[in-house]
Amino acid sequence: MPTYKFKVNDRDVSVESWDPDQPLLYLLRNTLDLHGPKFGCGLGQCGACAVLVDGKVARSCVTPIRTVAGKSVTTIEAFGTPENPDKVQAAFIAEQAAQCGYCTNGMVMATEALLKTTPHPTLEQAKTALSGHLCRCGTHTRILAAVVRAGKA
Amino acid sequence: MNPTRRTLLKTGAALIVSFSLKGQGPTAQAAPELDSFIAVHPDGKVTVFTSHVDPGTGIRMVYAQITAEEMGIPVDRITVIDGDTGIVPNHGGTGGSSGVPRGGADIRQAAATARKALLDLGAKKLSAPADSLTLEGGIVRPNGGGTGVSVSELIGGKRFDLKVDPKAPQRKPATYTVVGKPILRTDVPRKSTGRFAYVHDHKIPGMLHARVIRPTAIGAKPEAVDEASIRAIPDARVVRLGDFLAVVAKDEWAAVRAARELKVTWSEGRAMTPSANLAAEIARTKPEREQEVVKKGDAPAALAGAKTLKATYYWPFQSHASLGPSCSVADVKDSGVSVWSSTQDVFGVRGLVARTLNIQPAKVRVVYMDGSGSYGSNGAYDAAADAALISKAVGAPVRLQWSRQDELVWDPKGPAHMLEVTGALDKDGRILAWDSSAIGPAGPQWTGSALSPVAAGLATAAPQGQGVPVIQNLDPPYAIPNLRVTGKQLKDTPIRLSNLRAPGKIATVFAVESFMDELAASVASDPIAFRKQGLTDPRALAVIDKAAAMLGWKPRPSPAPKQTGPKMTGRGMAYMRYKHAENYVAMAMEVEVEKATGKIRVTRITCAHDCGLIINPDGLRNQVEGNILQTLSRTLHEEVLSDGKRITSVDWVSYPLLRFPDAPKLEVALINQPELPSHGAGEAACAPVAAAVANAVFDATGIRLRDVPFTAAKVKLKLSA
Ligand code: FES
Ligand code: FES
Numbered sequence: 117m118p119t120y121k122f123k124v125n126d127r128d129v130s131v132e133s134w135d136p137d138q139p140l141l142y143l144l145r146n147t148l149d150l151h152g153p154k155f156g157c158g159l160g161q162c163g164a165c166a167v168l169v170d171g172k173v174a175r176s177c178v179t180p181i182r183t184v185a186g187k188s189v190t191t192i193e194a195f196g197t198p199e200n201p202d203k204v205q206a207a208f209i210a211e212q213a214a215q216c217g218y219c220t221n222g223m224v225m226a227t228e229a230l231l232k233t234t235p236h237p238t239l240e241q242a243k244t245a246l247s248g249h250l251c252r253c254g255t256h257t258r259i260l261a262a263v264v265r266a267g268k269a
Numbered sequence: 270m271n272p273t274r275r276t277l278l279k280t281g282a283a284l285i286v287s288f289s290l291k292g293q294g295p296t297a298q299a300a301p302e303l304d305s306f307i308a309v310h311p312d313g314k315v316t317v318f319t320s321h322v323d324p325g326t327g328i329r330m331v332y333a334q335i336t337a338e339e340m341g342i343p344v345d346r347i348t349v350i351d352g353d354t355g356i357v358p359n360h361g362g363t364g365g366s367s368g369v370p371r372g373g374a375d376i377r378q379a380a381a382t383a384r385k386a387l388l389d390l391g392a393k394k395l396s397a398p399a400d401s402l403t404l405e406g407g408i409v410r411p412n413g414g415g416t417g418v419s420v421s422e423l424i425g426g427k428r429f430d431l432k433v434d435p436k437a438p439q440r441k442p443a444t445y446t447v448v449g450k451p452i453l454r455t456d457v458p459r460k461s462t463g464r465f466a467y468v469h470d471h472k473i474p475g476m477l478h479a480r481v482i483r484p485t486a487i488g489a490k491p492e493a494v495d496e497a498s499i500r501a502i503p504d505a506r507v508v509r510l511g512d513f514l515a516v517v518a519k520d521e522w523a524a525v526r527a528a529r530e531l532k533v534t535w536s537e538g539r540a541m542t543p544s545a546n547l548a549a550e551i552a553r554t555k556p557e558r559e560q561e562v563v564k565k566g567d568a569p570a571a572l573a574g575a576k577t578l579k580a581t582y583y584w585p586f587q588s589h590a591s592l593g594p595s596c597s598v599a600d601v602k603d604s605g606v607s608v609w610s611s612t613q614d615v616f617g618v619r620g621l622v623a624r625t626l627n628i629q630p631a632k633v634r635v636v637y638m639d640g641s642g643s644y645g646s647n648g649a650y651d652a653a654a655d656a657a658l659i660s661k662a663v664g665a666p667v668r669l670q671w672s673r674q675d676e677l678v679w680d681p682k683g684p685a686h687m688l689e690v691t692g693a694l695d696k697d698g699r700i701l702a703w704d705s706s707a708i709g710p711a712g713p714q715w716t717g718s719a720l721s722p723v724a725a726g727l728a729t730a731a732p733q734g735q736g737v738p739v740i741q742n743l744d745p746p747y748a749i750p751n752l753r754v755t756g757k758q759l760k761d762t763p764i765r766l767s768n769l770r771a772p773g774k775i776a777t778v779f780a781v782e783s784f785m786d787e788l789a790a791s792v793a794s795d796p797i798a799f800r801k802q803g804l805t806d807p808r809a810l811a812v813i814d815k816a817a818a819m820l821g822w823k824p825r826p827s828p829a830p831k832q833t834g835p836k837m838t839g840r841g842m843a844y845m846r847y848k849h850a851e852n853y854v855a856m857a858m859e860v861e862v863e864k865a866t867g868k869i870r871v872t873r874i875t876c877a878h879d880c881g882l883i884i885n886p887d888g889l890r891n892q893v894e895g896n897i898l899q900t901l902s903r904t905l906h907e908e909v910l911s912d913g914k915r916i917t918s919v920d921w922v923s924y925p926l927l928r929f930p931d932a933p934k935l936e937v938a939l940i941n942q943p944e945l946p947s948h949g950a951g952e953a954a955c956a957p958v959a960a961a962v963a964n965a966v967f968d969a970t971g972i973r974l975r976d977v978p979f980t981a982a983k984v985k986l987k988l989s990a
Contacts (some may be wrong), residue, residue, distance in 0.1 A: 133522075134503050134520070134523070135522060135523075135526070138522045139522070142520075142521050142522045142525075145470075145521075146520075146521055150463070151463065151466070151467075151469075151470040152462075152463020152464075153463070154467075154469065154593055155469065155593065155594070155670070156592050156593055156594075156641075156673070157673040157920065157921060158525070158672065158673060159673060159920055159921070161673075161920060161921040161922065162592060162921055164592060164593065191463065192462060192463035193462070193463045193464070195462070196462050197462055197464065198458035198459045198461075198462050198464055199458075201458060201461060201462055205458075205461045205462050208457070208461040209453070209457050209458050209461050212453060212454060212457055212887055212888075212891060213457075213461075214325075214454075214456075214457050214460045214461065215325040215326065215327075215642055215891060215892075215895050216324065216325030216592070216639065216640070216641050216642035216643075217325065217456065217457070217460030217461075217465060217639075218325075218467070218591075218592045218593045218640075218641035218642065219592050220460050220461055221463055224461060224463075242929075243929045243930045243932065244929075244930065246929040247928055247929050247930050249929065250592060250921060250926050250928070251592065252590055252591060252592040252641070252642055252644075252899065252926060253325060253592075253642045253895045253899065254894060254895040254896070254897065254898030254899035254900075254901075254902065254927075255891070255894070255895060255898075256898050256927070256929055256932035257894050257898070257932060257935045258891065258894065259929075260929065260932060
């Protein structure tokens with residue numbers, strides 16, 4: 117079976133995939149046991165599966181594994197832990213910016229990426245950054261507050 | 270993998286509770302065992318067991334706070350185990366905002382019984398009368414202080430062997446120290462760091478991945494299945510049971526590809542009315558059954574002699590539209606069946622799985638694991654039956670996940686309603702008579718109609734035409750001398766029905782509170798002043814005044830004076846008391862309507878909410894905010910579309926949700942009533958949203974929107990008419 121070498125959360129990994137078009141999401145969740153990224157639609161429409169590829173937000177449900185070879189993938193797990201969250205995650209916790217939390221991965225990842233280019237986002241910038249992400253529980257107000265709070269931390 | 274009661278109680282020491290099936294009796298257990306709800310461990314920690322699950326509402330923390338308060342145990346020593354049929358008592362599933370008033374009340378009484386028992390045990394140990402003792406911080410000690418004894422020493426690891434005592438005294442709200450505090454949820458740190466285990470994340474050794482292959486249309490049956498079409502996909506195979514089709518594979522992606530690529534010839538499905546014609550169809554269909562649900566004075570007679578106003582409103586079929594599609598893991602063995610599910614009703618799923626596999630419920634253990642928010646009854650119930658059937662067929666544990674399309678097309682839907690209201694005012698501009706009716710497919714009866722057992726020929730679909738539609742709140746909360754409310758039920762439903770958040774009320778309050786505005790406008794009265802002339806309940810007036818004050822409401826009739834420029838702005842409000850017996854909610858909002866496109870943007874919402882005693886204000890606020898924004902999405906965007914052959918809402922483009930750029934500024938005021946019982950807050954604040962939007966759009970434009978959803982295309986058409 118073909119193998120693909122890349123970095124995940126600063127670790128070198130080599131994963132096998134019978135199909136070069138297999139989306140990265142399945143390999144992260146099933147082969148590498150990283151459950152942070154979620155399957156929401158598999159269509160690139162919701163953002164639940166977001167990860168960073170070479171520092172940029174990517175929808176792992178529509179990212180074929182063959183395009184990831186040699187690159188560096190970062191998942192939500194890399195940023196912090198429940199005991200030691202990074203400032204973005206800490207802002208989500210402080211704002212209690214989750215109901216079911218199924219969308220939270222995408223929101224946190226989009227915020228991590230946003231803060232790299234816009235360290236102190238305004239509410240309007242936060243809205244734009246999350247415009248491609250969906251939350252069904254209606255947690256928008258808190259998620260936006262968390263993004264702004266992360267920029268002030 | 271999952272704790273048994275035995276291992277739970279063993280934590281820290283060896284104590285065995287032969288709990289077994291005691292907790293699995295019927296819901297209406299006369300006097301449940303205290304031990305079925307509460308276990309005190311040797312280390313002084315406490316576990317609470319409940320069949321009411323936390324589908325992302327934060328109710329676990331509410332239960333921990335209630336237990337902490339009643340038992341005098343620090344809240345961080347309490348763990349809540351929700352929804353494991355092997356170890357929790359069956360005191361009902363989650364739904365209808367029952368988590369606090371029913372689930373919480375049961376737990377509170379159990380905890381009160383435990384405290385009384387602990388004080389009695391302490392009295393023996395300390396040789397002092399029980400009423401001279403207190404229980405705080407997990408220690409029983411004399412009222413005035415002095416040496417005490419810990420709960421772990423008194424009962425740690427042992428059974429209480431008591432029934433829950435309905436008379437055990439509860440703590441007085443004035444003394445609360447934990448209830449009423451905005452204690453943070455313990456799941457959010459894990460959810461914010463990717464460490465929380467959802468049902469989607471559950472893995473067991475030897476597990477295969479499965480996908481269901483749903484028909485191309487409702488009622489279509491597979492005529493030919495070309496198994497060779499997936500031969501190139503590693504380890505993929507077809508499972509066929511009657512008309513139920515699925516694929517399994519070792520690798521999840523292989524299962525996904527097999528599901529996509531399997532060639533199936535389907536028969537023609539059942540024709541269905543295209544969604545565009547559904548409102549008209551409902552209006553002209555003769556109801557199967559009619560029932561007068563409220564009657565006061567003589568509305569028809571009073572209306573006959575008066576100048577009347579009449580309006581018809583429509584609420585469409587809507588999907589739960591859970592962000593993650595339903596998923597379940599099942600392991601069917603001869604020795605017993607385990608199912609991991611995000612269902613809101615674990616005992617209901619246990620029964621479904623037992624019926625489907627034709628075995629005793631006692632052989633099935635259903636373990637709740639969080640899913641994506643479910644808001645009633647999304648696909649989780651069906652997915653559990655799918656997983657069990659497939660696991661049995663392949664003789665291995667199976668993880669089954671629906672696709673995005675499966676979830677949007679096949680979850681049971683919140684029903685469509687057509688609502689008609691006729692009213693008349695007296696010479697002083699007060700309401701003289703009101704006659705309203707709701708017509709819709711009745712339900713919800715979805716629980717008897719899980720998809721795969723029916724397709725597999727193992728069950729017959731339960732009929733859905735029983736009873737009248739849920740139409741609470743179709744009678745206005747205002748003083749009206751002549752009032753009639755009628756429920757009319759249609760015989761057939763094109764789509765399976767279910768209880769989607771605020772069932773019925775979401776439509777009835779839309780009609781009632783829109784019509785109130787129409788009446789107010791007909792006499793050029795300020796919408797709030799018009800409502801207040803028919804209200805005396807101080808709690809009702811308090812929420813209305815609060816929401817209005819927060820918005821900066823200036824009394825004047827609607828619509829606002831004609832506006833020039835590309836955008837028109839307006840404000841509107843709505844009020845209701847949920848089921849006329851629960852939460853008081855008033856909401857005011859400001860909207861902008863873009864002339865060129867018809868796009869509505871709600872810019873600001875203020876809401877005042879009174880649900881009695883508040884247990885966790887932050888959790889409550891989170892729920893109220895979620896109710897409002899989710900309903901804003903339902904109001905502006907959501908309708909299950911069909912083209913006459915099939916449902917065409919298959920993804921987030923064809924079933925759009927509210928997006929972040931359109932999130933309004935949202936201010937919620939919570940009114941606490943420490944001496945009054947708590948009502949659930951999972952639904953109430955949904956109900957006034959649509960009317961408040963419609964009223965604000967009317968204020969801005971003079972155009973009355975009576976059909977949900979208020980899409981830009983629809984509004985544009987009306988603006989140019
Ligand atoms: S799951 Fe990838 S965008 Fe929805
Ligand atoms: S918190 Fe449930 S989808 Fe966002």
